[in-house]
Amino acid sequence: MAVIKPRIRRHHIHVLIVICLLRRRRNEAAARHCAVAAAPRDDRIFFTRHDRGAYLAAAGRGDDGARTGGRSDEGDDDPDDASRRRPDVDDADDPTGGCRRVAEGGRPGGGPSSYDDPVTCTTYLAPSSIPNSGLGMYTAVPYKRGEGFPYPEIGIMLNDFSSKDKLIAEYPWRSSLLSLGKHEAFYGECIVPGLGMLANSHLGLWNVNHLDEYEFQRWRDGTDARSFTDATTTKDPGRGAQSHHTNVRFFIKDDVRAGEELFVSYGEEWFEAREDKLGIVPHDDHYVEADELLREFSLGHGRAAADDDPPDDGRVAEYEILLSDALEKDRRLRAALPDDVRDVPAAAEMGAARFSARDSIRSLDWLAENGACLDNIVVGTSTLPQAGRGAFATRSIGKGMRITTTPVLTLEREDLYLWEIVDERTEGEEVEGGTDDAGEEIFEDLVGHQLLLNYCYGHVNSSLLFYPYAPSVNFINHGGVRESNAEIRWSTYPYHKSDWLDSTLEEMKDRKRTGLMFDIIATRDLRRGEEILLYYGKDWEESWIRHVKGWMDPEGGLVDDTDDRPRFNMTDRLGLPTITDFNMVEKYPIVRTMEEQMEDPYPPHVMTVCCFDPPEDCVASTKTSHGRCRSRWKKTYKALLVFPCTIMSRQSIGGMDWYSALGGESEDKTHLVEYMPRTAVIFTDRPYTKDQYARGVFRHEVGLPDGMVPPHWMDLNDSRTLNGDS
Numbered sequence: 235m236a237v238i239k240p241r242i243r244r245h246h247i248h249v250l251i252v253i254c255l256l257r258r259r260r261n262e263a264a265a266r267h268c269a270v271a272a273a274p275r276d277d278r279i280f281f282t283r284h285d286r287g288a289y290l291a292a293a294g295r296g297d298d299g300a301r302t303g304g305r306s307d308e309g310d311d312d313p314d315d316a317s318r319r320r321p322d323v324d325d326a327d328d329p330t331g332g333c334r335r336v337a338e339g340g341r342p343g344g345g346p347s348s349y350d351d352p353v354t355c356t357t358y359l360a361p362s363s364i365p366n367s368g369l370g371m372y373t374a375v376p377y378k379r380g381e382g383f384p385y386p387e388i389g390i391m392l393n394d395f396s397s398k399d400k401l402i403a404e405y406p407w408r409s410s411l412l413s414l415g416k417h418e419a420f421y422g423e424c425i426v427p428g429l430g431m432l433a434n435s436h437l438g439l440w441n442v443n444h445l446d447e448y449e450f451q452r453w454r455d456g457t458d459a460r461s462f463t464d465a466t467t468t469k470d471p472g473r474g475a476q477s478h479h480t481n482v483r484f485f486i487k488d489d490v491r492a493g494e495e496l497f498v499s500y501g502e503e504w505f506e507a508r509e510d511k512l513g514i515v516p517h518d519d520h521y522v523e524a525d526e527l528l529r530e531f532s533l534g535h536g537r538a539a540a541d542d543d544p545p546d547d548g549r550v551a552e553y554e555i556l557l558s559d560a561l562e563k564d565r566r567l568r569a570a571l572p573d574d575v576r577d578v579p580a581a582a583e584m585g586a587a588r589f590s591a592r593d594s595i596r597s598l599d600w601l602a603e604n605g606a607c608l609d610n611i612v613v614g615t616s617t618l619p620q621a622g623r624g625a626f627a628t629r630s631i632g633k634g635m636r637i638t639t640t641p642v643l644t645l646e647r648e649d650l651y652l653w654e655i656v657d658e659r660t661e662g663e664e665v666e667g668g669t670d671d672a673g674e675e676i677f678e679d680l681v682g683h684q685l686l687l688n689y690c691y692g693h694v695n696s697s698l699l700f701y702p703y704a705p706s707v708n709f710i711n712h713g714g715v716r717e718s719n720a721e722i723r724w725s726t727y728p729y730h731k732s733d734w735l736d737s738t739l740e741e742m743k744d745r746k747r748t749g750l751m752f753d754i755i756a757t758r759d760l761r762r763g764e765e766i767l768l769y770y771g772k773d774w775e776e777s778w779i780r781h782v783k784g785w786m787d788p789e790g791g792l793v794d795d796t797d798d799r800p801r802f803n804m805t806d807r808l809g810l811p812t813i814t815d816f817n818m819v820e821k822y823p824i825v826r827t828m829e830e831q832m833e834d835p836y837p838p839h840v841m842t843v844c845c846f847d848p849p850e851d852c853v854a855s856t857k858t859s860h861g862r863c864r865s866r867w868k869k870t871y872k873a874l875l876v877f878p879c880t881i882m883s884r885q886s887i888g889g890m891d892w893y894s895a896l897g898g899e900s901e902d903k904t905h906l907v908e909y910m911p912r913t914a915v916i917f918t919d920r921p922y923t924k925d926q927y928a929r930g931v932f933r934h935e936v937g938l939p940d941g942m943v944p945p946h947w948m949d950l951n952d953s954r955t956l957n958g959d960s
């Protein structure tokens with residue numbers, strides 16, 4: 235197949251990898267959720283989705299276009315407020331992240347609780363209050379501004395992913411969400427399940443924010459997995475088989491009430507780019523302005539307006555004028571206003587944004603009736619060797635009860651193929667030919683799969699893959715036949731579209747929305763704190779065993795199976811300083827200049843990035859005598875403001891070191907940054923050097939039980955391992 239490939243300069247990355255790239259009242263109520271269609275089926279389920287600045291970045295506008303904001307101001311944090319019964323993930327010694335406390339609030343005696351425990355369930359999956367937006371996430375407990383959402387997520391990089399017409403392409407966040415994930419690959423986006431995929435977006439009501447700023451200390455749980463993962467080289471067959479971004483954190487932007495839907499911001503541009511599908515979506519400031527107009531209008535008409543039906547002609551006419559003035563000023567402002575004058579009192583009272591999603595604060599009874607509990611599991615350190623992180627029960631769960639429910643995104647295997655440019659066509663190898671932007675012929679080798687494959691579920695004989703994205707569900711590991719304590723099934727939750735199982739393969743591939751769902755069911759009584767383990771299937775297991783047996787560490791040695799400690803950051807096993815070490819200013823107070831690095835180089839995978847603010851226009855006055863823009867370093871280290879840099883010089887002034895560096899997005903957009911403090915210089919791994927980019931790393935989807943995959947979806951003899959996968 236001839237494919238047109240974007241032309242990438244070889245020196246930039248050398249290798250271009252292209253393409254394919256989430257009060258039960260009683261236990262009885264819970265049981266109902268499991269088995270009965272408690273709510274009407276919504277045939278219009280589909281998920282409006284994220285990509286934030288990804289397309290803008292792809293279009294050469296970098297990440298700056300998306301308003302995905304950083305952590306909001308620090309708010310009051312009252313972690314000891316037991317009445318809220320929320321888990322606290324900063325509890326370092328507790329694999330359930332402090333969720334023990336949740337369970338203690340639950341049933342006396344600690345016996346198996348049911349799936350949707352009314353006392354303790356804090357987070358629900360339920361139909362969104364935004365029309366035609368499918369399902370959403372709700373909290374059953376209040377949060378205060380600035381608090382951390384208690385379920386950290388995984389971030390999975392999609393690198394050089396170019397299947398933009400696929401459903402999956404609606405979901406990624408810009409890779410700066412993962413901070414230095416921004417520099418991991420030539421063009422990276424990231425998939426973040428849980429709040430990152432399941433929560434809908436309302437620009438006037440968004441109440442959850444992801445952390446967009448760099449943190450220079452280790453996370454309190456002892457890992458530094460979010461950004462500075464040092465995921466480079468290890469004597470471990472688990473190398474590169476899991477995402478090293480395991481601590482993607484979300485924070486409460488504004489006080490949230492119990493029962494409120496959790497909204498994130500996909501960014502204004504995301505909605506603008508989808509206007510044909512979603513209509514005119516107001517931004518935050520349009521709702522603020524609409525509130526002002528509604529307040530003034532209401533004042534003019536007193537309270538008489540409220541129940542005045544039909545409304546008097548004068549008021550109708552006046553409101554028509556208000557609407558048409560608003561339209562003339564800004565069609566988004568008009569869209570933020572109610573169409574009917576009779577709705578003005580209610581909209582003025584609750585605010586235009588809330589009026590637009592009136593059901594966004596649900597009763598706890600409604601949630602118990604219509605929701606599915608999402609907080610029965612939380613991430614922790616896996617008990618299994620080489621498995622990275624795992625999912626742990628936050629409360630006891632009885633045999634046969636649902637542990638969690640998750641929507642799944644349908645993909646095709648080929649969406650996750652990795653390609654590499656080769657010099658010429660090699661006989662016998664799977665190579666795609668095409669031309670680049672300049673019309674030059676290029677050849678690409680199919681070299682393996684994206685890391686996302688390891689988080690997808692499927693069958694070796696089917697080209698369909700299913701990616702589950704409820705909170706923490708991606709962390710569930712394989713326990714083998716004997717140790718597994720959970721199993722996967724098509725969901726009995728009423729919003730699972732079971733009729734899709736009769737669809738043909740082609741129909742499944744053509745669908746641009748989600749509808750299928752999995753339930754994860756306890757196959758025996760589970761204690762809180764236990765790791766949830768599935769049986770990934772014979773094929774996965776055999777592949778893994780083969781991989782471990784044949785695996786050689788990067789230095790050529792055989793696998794070290796004497797050390798089975800669970801671990802994430804493995805560079806230390808080579809005795810080299812890690813990226814985290816280098817980022818400890820106390821430990822490494824001085825950054826070596828270019829000249830010093832000639833004598834005393836940093837390890838080859840290490841590079842420096844600097845925090846600075848490039849001016850929009852590089853005007854003459856900001857140019858140096860060498861024609862370069864002069865930039866200023868930034869005190870707030872937003873991911874957006876960090877660029878690769880080369881340290882040119884260091885000067886001590888007043889007992890403090892100041893650095894000058896050349897840096898920028900690309901060679902032709904280089905900036906001179908002078909007088910930066912040490913803290914403005916950050917160490918990170920060079921592009922494509924983290925473990926997940928290594929060759930021969932384990933790539934295999936989780937196996938679905940045979941009976942789950944309809945025979946008419948089995949279109950392959952065997953899909954196993956491509957050239958680069960092990």
Ligand SMILES: C[S@@+](CC[C@H](N)C(=O)[O-])C[C@H]1O[C@@H](n2cnc3c(N)ncnc32)[C@H](O)[C@@H]1O
Pocket residue numbers: 388472475476477616618619620621622623624688689690708709710711712713714932934936
């Ligand atoms: C769905 S992910 C599970 C979460 C993963 N442990 C993590 O830290 O992100 C599947 C991957 O986890 C690892 N894994 C799961 N079970 C394992 C096991 N029993 N032994 C070794 N690795 C395992 C493999 O790398 C697999 O590809």
